[in-house]
Amino acid sequence: MTTGEHKRLGRNSGGYFGETIDLPAVLRDCERAARQHGWRTEEMPASPGLRLFAFVRPAVSPHAPSSVRRIYLSTGIHGDEPAGPLAARQLLHDNAWPAHAELRLVPCLNPAGFARNQRGNAAGLDLNRDYRHSRSAEVRAHVAWLEQQPPFDLCLCLHEDWEANGFYVYELNPDGRPSLAERMVAAVARVCPIDLAEMIEGRPACGGIIRPTITPAERPEWPEAFYLITHRTRLSYTLEAPSDFPLPVRVAAVVAGVKAALAGVDGDSAG
Template sequence: MDVEALIEACDMGLMALGAERSLLCEVEGYPIYAYMILSEQSERTVYLSAGMHGDEPAAPLALLELIEKRAIESTCSWFICPVLNPTGLAAGTRENYQGIDLNRDYLKCASREVTAHKAWLEGKKIDFAISLHEDWESTGFYFYEINQVEDRPQRYQRMVEAVSSVMPMEPCRVIDGHEVREAGWIYHGAEPDEPKNWPEAIYLAAEGCPLSFTFETPSSLELPLRVEAHQLAVCAALRICL
């Protein structure tokens, strides 16, 4: 993957939408940017992130396409981090160049990337968060929901309808050690599975984000299908959760 081109394309697309850009840090020559787009129409805020794991290319590519298709609408404010682990993406590895899994580092802060990311997030009110990922072990789409407000199970069927034209929901009854509520739906608490290894979604919940979805597409399927599934899922989630 041409990571420099990806970063530049995301930057150009978001700046064209009127985003305010912040340089979180530079790692091995790669800039890590975060963006804010404020809306005058609503105080509601949405957070989008991708590129946390370098062996999950569909996530940042899907976010780039959403940016280019102008799915980032002005009906709410946005916080967007499109490429959080550029060194991992360049190497095709889950971890960063130091061998750190960034999505287990939100308590220890051993990496520059997560330390800078948390500093940027501090004090920001996030009403709904979406993080894009992939899973090499799965055969279908699935998602984690961390919900600290009203339980609305009817959202699940809307998510199924959104991605069913591209891929099935993951059929396993246990995914990554979690029993599913319905096929492909992990209804997760706001506590980490491993007390010292916090992922991004747990950190966001601890900081007051009431609702988050983490989308996972199966790495075994073709890349265009995974990219499309992420886009469909994001658009559906925005419709049903805002």
């Protein structure tokens, strides 16, 4: 597959009008694969009829504790972005994780949105703007779970953007750590076009990479990544697959981006 084969479908104008998925079936597949590969499931009690959960996998022994890298992945916070949960399923199936990675994977943060093929939750609230005030049961449950987790060396939030002309990634890297963005874009470029616009979502971009300077304290509404960078990590990426391309291309893009990021996370010399 070369990127030249993939052109915008022209279907998604003013919103997402593409493929939908049977989310409960996808999550059942995820659970089956996770169980088979030694992950455990942690529930995030939210509200009756709304099940949220994370998969957790320890680093594969033997590894010196100093070489273990804690990695967090989440997706499915927008119910009209099916590539993320499908990518999570594929990654669980592939089971090609670095041995020194201690992993947490949240396969879907907004099941009610998927049931409606809409961005927000059942009440129409955009959960990815709710991480400062936690108005929703989903975000309250998620934050309560996150507060019990150790700090993460890397966070990856998996999304789609129906306006994008290709894949792009947001980097939050306030300490100037070695960036994983270029290697992600290079890997994704083999399976999906990259959005090379100089402005994406109103922010300067270069080669499919946005490095916004943000001050979460000054922002009234926080996406998940702001919560993570403020409370749980010093390195966060939001991967955005372009919704106006065929779903298998978007899934391949997200999977390639995640695998490239994981391959770039070094353990120490014992790792």
